[in-house]
Amino acid sequence: MFILGLIKTERPDVLINPVSHSTPKDVFDWLDRFFNPADFDLETPITLEAVDQVLQSGKVGRINMNGYRVALLFGKTKVVEGATTRYIHLMPRSSEDVDITKIENLVIPD
Numbered sequence: 001m002f003i004l005g006l007i008k009t010e011r012p013d014v015l016i017n018p019v020s021h022s023t024p025k026d027v028f029d030w031l032d033r034f035f036n037p038a039d040f041d042l043e044t045p046i047t048l049e050a051v052d053q054v055l056q057s058g059k060v061g062r063i064n065m066n067g068y069r070v071a072l073l074f075g076k077t078k079v080v081e082g083a084t085t086r087y088i089h090l091m092p093r094s095s096e097d098v099d100i101t102k103i104e105n106l107v108i109p110d
Contacts, residue, residue: 002027002055004074005087009064011108013085015073024052027074031063034072040065 004027005018021027028051035042046063051074054061060075060083073080088108 001077002075003077003080004030004072005080007071007073007084008108009069009071012071012073012083014108015080015084015087017089018080018087020077024048024055027051027055031072031074035063 002021002024003015003018004021005015007013007015019030021030025048028046028048031046031051035046051061054074055076058076058079060073060079063072063074065071073083075083
């Protein structure tokens with residue numbers, strides 16, 4: 001299993017709105033929809049091969065978003081669990097409608 005979610009860059013230990021997927025292709029498809037050309041201009045395009053390489057590496061993948069204090073983490077579930085201390089969900093939870101400014105302004109208590 002694989003998981004992805006958002007983090008505040010100053011609190012990378014807290015995964016926000018995590019979403020589970022069963023295949024690298026599912027992870028890639030989610031990333032491809034999220035980082036659509038209308039909303040994001042990526043310096044390096046996200047490819048299925050690159051996503052699969054990160055997922056198989058046993059490390060956490062991190063995609064920073066220029067202009068925001070928010071990044072996206074993804075990886076094998078156990079790897080991401082080891083890199084984070086907890087998960088939180090912002091409501092309403094929707095993998096199709098993520099408001100980056102809400103996450104950027106979120107205050108996460110210790």
